[in-house]
Amino acid sequence: MGIRDLGFRRYEGARTSTTARVRYLAWAEVRRTFAAKRFVLFYLFCLMPLYVSFVIMYMLMVLGDGEHMSMGGGGMRRRGMASLALDEPGFYFWPMVGAGFALVWLFSAVVSAGMVSRDRGANALELYFTRGLRPVHYFAGKWLAAFALMCGQLVLPYLALWIFAVFLAPDWDFLARTLPWIPAYLLATVFVALSVSWLATCLSCSTSSVRFAVLRWVGGLFGLFLLGRVLTRTMGQDEWLLVSPWDVIVRIGHWLADVRTIHDFTLEYAILAWVGLVVGAGLFAWRRLEPVEVVA
Amino acid sequence: MSETSAAAHSTLVELRDYTVRYGSFTAVDRASFVVPEGACGLLGQNGAGKSSILKAVLGLLEPAGGSARVLGYDAATDGLQLRDHIGYMPERDAAFPGLTALESVLRAARLSGLPAREARRRSHEVLFLCGVGEERYRKLAEQSTGMRQKVKLAQALVHDPALLFLDEPTNGLDPGGRIEVLALLRSLVRDHGKSMILSSHILSDVESLCAHVVLIDKGRIVAQGPLAEMTKGAGRAFRVGLAGDGEAFARELAARGLEGERLGPQSWLVRMDSDEPGALFAVALAAGAQIRHLEADRRSLTDVFLASVGKSAREAG
Numbered sequence: 257m258g259i260r261d262l263g264f265r266r267y268e269g270a271r272t273s274t275t276a277r278v279r280y281l282a283w284a285e286v287r288r289t290f291a292a293k294r295f296v297l298f299y300l301f302c303l304m305p306l307y308v309s310f311v312i313m314y315m316l317m318v319l320g321d322g323e324h325m326s327m328g329g330g331g332m333r334r335r336g337m338a339s340l341a342l343d344e345p346g347f348y349f350w351p352m353v354g355a356g357f358a359l360v361w362l363f364s365a366v367v368s369a370g371m372v373s374r375d376r377g378a379n380a381l382e383l384y385f386t387r388g389l390r391p392v393h394y395f396a397g398k399w400l401a402a403f404a405l406m407c408g409q410l411v412l413p414y415l416a417l418w419i420f421a422v423f424l425a426p427d428w429d430f431l432a433r434t435l436p437w438i439p440a441y442l443l444a445t446v447f448v449a450l451s452v453s454w455l456a457t458c459l460s461c462s463t464s465s466v467r468f469a470v471l472r473w474v475g476g477l478f479g480l481f482l483l484g485r486v487l488t489r490t491m492g493q494d495e496w497l498l499v500s501p502w503d504v505i506v507r508i509g510h511w512l513a514d515v516r517t518i519h520d521f522t523l524e525y526a527i528l529a530w531v532g533l534v535v536g537a538g539l540f541a542w543r544r545l546e547p548v549e550v551v552a
Numbered sequence: 553m554s555e556t557s558a559a560a561h562s563t564l565v566e567l568r569d570y571t572v573r574y575g576s577f578t579a580v581d582r583a584s585f586v587v588p589e590g591a592c593g594l595l596g597q598n599g600a601g602k603s604s605i606l607k608a609v610l611g612l613l614e615p616a617g618g619s620a621r622v623l624g625y626d627a628a629t630d631g632l633q634l635r636d637h638i639g640y641m642p643e644r645d646a647a648f649p650g651l652t653a654l655e656s657v658l659r660a661a662r663l664s665g666l667p668a669r670e671a672r673r674r675s676h677e678v679l680f681l682c683g684v685g686e687e688r689y690r691k692l693a694e695q696s697t698g699m700r701q702k703v704k705l706a707q708a709l710v711h712d713p714a715l716l717f718l719d720e721p722t723n724g725l726d727p728g729g730r731i732e733v734l735a736l737l738r739s740l741v742r743d744h745g746k747s748m749i750l751s752s753h754i755l756s757d758v759e760s761l762c763a764h765v766v767l768i769d770k771g772r773i774v775a776q777g778p779l780a781e782m783t784k785g786a787g788r789a790f791r792v793g794l795a796g797d798g799e800a801f802a803r804e805l806a807a808r809g810l811e812g813e814r815l816g817p818q819s820w821l822v823r824m825d826s827d828e829p830g831a832l833f834a835v836a837l838a839a840g841a842q843i844r845h846l847e848a849d850r851r852s853l854t855d856v857f858l859a860s861v862g863k864s865a866r867e868a869g
Contacts, residue, residue, distance in 0.1 A: 264681055264744050267674065267712035271636055271665030280662045288650060379646035383707065386610045386640040387663040388632055 274393055281389075281397030286404050289367060299408065302363040305356030306413045313342055313417065317424045342421055343433045345441040346515045348414040353448060353506045360452065361477050361502070363409050365470040368402035368456030372545070373469040376461075381545075391545040395457070402453035410452075411445045437514060444513030451505045451530065458537035461544035477502050494520040498529045505530065563621075564589055564715055564747050565609070570618035572604045572771075579604040581771040582618065587749060591741045593758030593779070594751040595857060596768035602751040603643055605768070606717045610640055623714055636665055639708030643719035643751075645700065647692045653679060653703045654688040657710050664711035674710050682706040683732055697724035705733065709740075716740075716748035722757055730757075737761055759853040769861040783850045790829045792820045793845025800839035808835060821849055 272280075289295055341347055352360055372395075375381055384394045418438070422431045459476070460469045480500040487496035497503040497519055507526040510517035519526075565587035572580040580601040594602045607613045609620050611631040620627040625634040648656045654675055661671035679688045682702045684695075692700055701724050708716055721737070722730045738761055740746040752758050758765065765782060767775040775782065794801055798818055805812040805822060808831075813821040822832060829846060836843045851859075 263677075264709070264740065265674070265677065265712075266744075267666065267670065269667065269670060272662075272667060273665075274632070277663050277665065280668075284659060284662070288655075374649045378649040379642070379644055380648050382612065382642050382644075382646045383640075383648065383660065384663065385612055386635060386638070386642075387660065388636045388665055389663055390632065 271388070274388065277387075277389060278393050278397045278400065281394070282400035282404060285371070285398065285401030289401075289405060295366075298366065299363070302356075302359045302409055303413055304359060305351035306417060308355070309347065309351045309414075309417055310420070313347075313421055313424070316342060317421065317426075342425075343430060344515075345437045345444075345513045348418055348441060349444060349509070349513050349515050352410050352414065352445070353509060357502065357506075360409065360448075361474050364402075364406060364452045364456045365473045367405040368453050369460050369469040369473040370466040371398045371402050371457050372460040372541075373463050373466050376464040377466065391542075395461075395541060395545060398460075399453060399457045402457045403449055406449035406453045407446070410449045411442065414445065415442070441513045444509045444515075447512055448505055448509045451534070454534060455501060455537050458541035461541040495522070495525060497521055498525055501533055504533065563587070564623060565592075565749065566621045567605070567609075568619050570605065570608070570620055571616045572601070572608045572613055573616040574604075578616075579771055580608070580615075580768075583768070583771070583773045584618075585766045585773050585776045587747075587766070588764055589747050590764060591737070591748050591750060591762040592764040592766065593762035594749055594766050594768065595753070595755065595758055595853075597753060597861065600768045601771040602768055603719055604771075606640070606719055606749065606751055610635060610638065610717065636711070637714045639711065639713035639716045641704045641708040641716070641718045641721055643723065645697075646704070647700065650691070650693075652689050652691050653684055653695065653699070653706075656692055656703060657688075657706045660707035661710040664713075666711055671710070674712075675706075678706045678710045679703070682709070682736065683729070698726055698729045701725055702729070702733065705736075714747065716746060717751070718748055719751045720753070721750065722752070722754060734760060755853045755857060765853070765856075767857060767860045775856065775860040779853070782856045783853060784848075788825065788827055789821055789823045789849035790832065791815070791845070791847050791849050792822055792832060792843055794818045794820065794836065794841045795844050796836070796841030797839055798841070801836060801841045804835045804839040810835070819845075 290299075372381075375384070381394070385391060389397075418434065422434070425431070456473050459473050462472065463469050477500075481502055484497040484500035484503055487499065488494055497507075498521060503519060504526050507517060507519045507521065507523065508530055509515075510519070511523055511526075563586055565585075567586075568584050570580060570583045571578065583601070583605060594605065596602045604613060608615045609622055609627050611627065611634075615628070622634055623637055625631075625637075627634060648659050651659065657675040657679055658671055661675055662668070666674065676685070676688070679685050682705050684699055684702045684706065687695060687699055692703060695703070701721070705718075705721060708718070718737070722733055725733060734757060737748065737750075741748065741761070750758055750762060759779070763779055765776065765779050766773060795818065798814075798820075801820070802812055802814070805820075810831075811823040813823075815821055824831065829848075832846065833843060
């Protein structure tokens with residue numbers, strides 16, 4: 257009997273849990289995102305700092321004598337590039353939050369800032385909220401998807417780079433030296449991915465236009481990034497960098513990874529600012545995802 | 553509430569003093585009605601409050617007052633469980649962006665709690681059932697309005713809900729598609745025991761499908777009940793088709809104290825005191841005429857609607 261001959265069948269089986277539906281939503285979003293060839297190319301482009309890191313690593317380990325695993329002198333260290341040493345976490349952390357920060361913004365804009373706005377634009381929220389999902393479940397699914405995609409840029413590639421380094425190293429001493437800081441390093445990268453995806457997904461609730469959401473996210477990050485630097489220079493206090501969400505996240509990330517930081521502002525203030533940002537963005541998203549907003 | 557007890561409930565929807573507001577505007581004003589099993593039409597002009605009722609019951613809008621029980625669930629507190637047993641087809645164009653018809657229906661199925669394998673299988677089946685099987689691998693954005701409408705219906709059906717909320721389901725369909733969809737809906741009610749609330753301003757769709765009707769005007773319920781009762785003629789009246797002398801028939805009616813209204817050269821509407829039209833044959837015999845056609849007079853749903861919603865509906869119509 258073919259599909260078309262079956263007519264309508266009853267479904268008597270059990271229903272999946274809400275958690276399973278949230279997981280499905282996240283996984284479906286990741287698959288949908290990677291189904292586009294253009295996105296795959298964009299993703300590979302955003303991994304540019306990884307390729308540079310890989311070349312440096314290859315030069316030091318394979319083309320070099322295998323003994324000297326660092327490059328760059330005191331000047332680089334002072335500018336926060338302290339860790340172009342393969343056995344320090346900074347080597348794996350700096351390419352994404354330092355040299356490649358603009359690519360992180362761009363990538364997060366594309367994968368996270370459009371998460372909810374795309375659905376708003378297509379009136380899909382009406383479909384989601386009339387299923388067995390509450391707005392909070394929907395948001396959790398979308399954030400989980402954005403986080404997973406951000407991990408694809410911030411966590412997994414650099415973890416893979418480290419694993420590669422372990423196998424390229426002349427002996428297991430490299431593994432013994434680097435393994436102790438790996439958990440803290442992972443925590444820091446996961447923290448950056450979580451924070452960025454949370455803020456971008458929350459902002460994504462503000463509009464029905466993907467373009468506007470992307471512009472708001474990148475424009476907001478860039479504007480506050482510049483403002484922080486202008487105020488810091490004008491006022492002569494690094495604390496003004498707290499107005500920039502990116503600097504706040506990076507400061508905490510440096511601390512978690514135990515990496516030398518270029519930011520001279522107090523960690524406690526950074527944590528307070530981060531909590532404020534996360535809670536404020538969450539409340540904003542909560543307001544914008546009220547069903548009445550969706551259908552009015 | 554257990555699923556068994558919910559399913560066993562014969563009153564599907566019961567609203568009491570249900571009020572929905574958008575800010576200071578009252579969209580639904582203390583609406584109370586009961587919907588039994590089967591197909592029920594929710595009729596009203598654009599902006600009457602039909603969609604607001606459906607959306608509030610589904611949890612999309614928070615009611616300002618009153619209560620709603622649907623399938624035995626309290627809509628205010630058991631919304632999550634309730635929505636697994638309701639299939640909703642929205643009025644406006646709503647789609648999961650960037651997906652094909654199959655992926656859209658599959659997503660709807662998974663989000664309604666169907667396991668992966670069953671969801672995929674049912675998605676294929678339901679798309680064929682709704683007449684979009686051949687188009688299922690095309691992106692929704694590339695499909696015609698009619699096709700998208702059918703995909704929305706498939707999304708509403710895929711998780712085998714006990715109750716369907718269909719908001720203007722035949723919008724954008726060509727005549728053939730409209731007939732197909734109405735036939736499918738009729739078959740779902742008749743052959744598969746589905747119940748549905750059909751919100752529409754196309755009276756003929758409701759008339760052809762629904763056994764029960766709720767009329768709403770400016771947020772207030774103005775009439776409700778079985779369609780057969782509502783369309784029953786005012787008083788006891790019969791439509792009579794004659795062969796023979798019509799004038800004599802009219803004189804004979806007047807002589808017997810019956811009220812007759814001439815509808816055409818040989819057709820009459822006769823009001824009587826009884827449900828039994830036998831006396832009309834005696835009248836015809838006395839007038840030397842023959843009755844060729846005889847039926848109880850029924851009002852159309854349009855008549856009922858216009859009478860219920862009043863002058864403003866007539867002007868709008």
